Amino acid sequence: MTNTATRNLPTDSEPQPAHDLPVPDLTDETLAAVTAEVAETAAAYDRSGAVPVRGLEAAHRAGLFTASVGRQYGGPGLGPRETARILIALGEGDPSVALIVANTLAAHATQAANGHWPKDLYDDVLRRSAAGPAPVNAIRAEPELGAPARGGLPKTTVRRSRSGWVLDGHKSYATGGAALAYHVVWAVADEPDGDPAAPRVGHVIVPGDLPGITWVDTWDHLGLRASNTHDVRYEAVELPEEAFVEIPRGADGVYRDPAAMAGPGSFGHPALYIGAARAARQAFREFARTRVPAALGRPIATTERIQSVAGEIDLQIAQAETLLHGALLRVEAGDESILPQLPVIKVAIARSVVAAVQTAVAALGNPALSRRNQLERHLRDVLCVRVHPPQEDAALLAAGRRLLET
Structure with missing residues (x-):
């Protein structure tokens, strides 16, 4: 599932990287195949709580775990928008897998930009990454400190x-x-x-x-x-x-937590929940097309009410996807005016994906809340979008202060 033909190789005058990591194939067809493979075990891992080994292995085989490794290290060096597409696909299969991969891709992207890892340690993580899944995570929260x-x-x-x-x-x-x-x-x-x-x-x-x-x-x-x-x-x-x-302090001598800043690289987290919402949309579609109440005598998908609900679900997901890709495209184009708005854009994406899944669940009632129905799991997963920094209240407060002080 990888394609090395498009790799940007160093010239003869540039140092050759010590590693040769695959360039992932990000065609819609290939990403859909990864989504399907990861989804096969999502429900079982949700019930057991075990590490989703098979899903992580599928992501590794597709070259997705190392997609953001910098070209100077022998990686494909994919940016935030390509990373978002990867995480949408993984999130549609299993958001737990996507979250572990998202944190790993963020670590590699930070290293590509800043090069702060000691060489021997980063060489080691890349060797491990070539052999199999090698998750990395920034571990920050504490029981007393909180977020x-x-x-x-x-x-x-x-x-x-x-x-x-x-x-x-x-x-x-x-x-x-x-x-x-x-x-x-x-x-x-x-x-x-x-x-x-x-x-x-x-x-x-x-x-x-x-x-x-x-x-x-x-x-x-x-x-x-x-x-x-x-x-x-x-x-x-x-x-x-x-x-x-x-982590250096600012010019004023004050330490500022980098996790509180919402940059383009932080959009991997909302991306994976767009995937969860897409999975909920598909589960809603399948249920509506196969559910035939005796009193109706035909699938509920043929009724205007369910068709309108489906349209609302699609609207919310389209809104989230447009906000995500639109923001990242503006950043890629060098539009710095959007940077202060990135935190509230993340809030808007979170609201949209939660609304999409809640709309599906509300329309179907009890069946959607059954453990036998995939929608129940998708609802539980998508609600977790709210925990990633900056949280909604902090983002809105900062945006309001910026607006009123200028």
């Missing part, structure tokens, strides 16, 4: 050791669980010569198989049940000097 985008600093610390650093802390909502090949852990540097009032803050790049990492099975959620978004503890995890990557 980092709301402000505050983590209690998780790295302290100096003779060989580098020692990591200690407790994190929440670490999507991917024990399947993660690498953790990118948000932490504060505990240094003898540091400023206690303004400690260094950064990300610690941690191989997932190191001693001292313990998973706590806390994830028993309404939706995305197979995402394995458990708690994780780090106890005296030893790391080399280069594993800590500082």
Whole structure:
């Protein structure tokens, strides 16, 4: 399912990348085939809560796990709009798979842009990625702190050791669980010569198989049940000097959480929920075309009421897709005027996908809420769109202040 003919290879004067990762085939037909394969096991993984191994393997075989790896590293270097298409397709199959892949693609895209990973560690994750699924996730939330985008600093610390650093802390909502090949852990540097009032803050790049990492099975959620978004503890995890990557403070000396900013790369999360809404639309269509009440004597799809509901579902999904792709196209074209509006565009997409699925469920009533009906699962999954930063209230407040202060 990959196509290497269109790879942009380096010229003779450029250094040759150490890795040769596939360029994924993003034709509609191929993406639809991946969606279908991932969807085959989605319901079973939703019920068991296990890591969705088969879905992750399907994404890997299609070259989707490494689609955003930079060309300088031997990857295809696909951008936010291509990434969004991938995540819509995966989200339509299984949003839990899509979320794990989305976080991994975001990590690779950040590395392509900033190159902050130590070379040996990034080479290792690319070697693992060539062999099989190698999920990566930025692990930031904590039980006491809550969502980092709301402000505050983590209690998780790295302290100096003779060989580098020692990591200690407790994190929440670490999507991917024990399947993660690498953790990118948000932490504060505990240094003898540091400023206690303004400690260094950064990300610690941690191989997932190191001693001292313990998973706590806390994830028993309404939706995305197979995402394995458990708690994780780090106890005296030893790391080399280069594993800590500082996040610089602003010119005013204030630390600002990068996760609170909605840039083009953050549109992978709303994209996967568009996929969930598309899956709900298809489930609604199948039910309406096959449901023949005795009193009606024909499929409910032939009634004007259900046809109008189908039109409303389609409207909401079209609105979400147009907002997503339109915003990213404007960014690609260099239109910086849209950048301050990206957070509220994400809010609008979230509202649309939730409305689409809720409309389908409301129209069908009890059958749509049965565990035997796919719509029940799609509803639970799509509601999770609201948890990704920036959350709706924060985005609207920031937009309102910007509007009223100018």
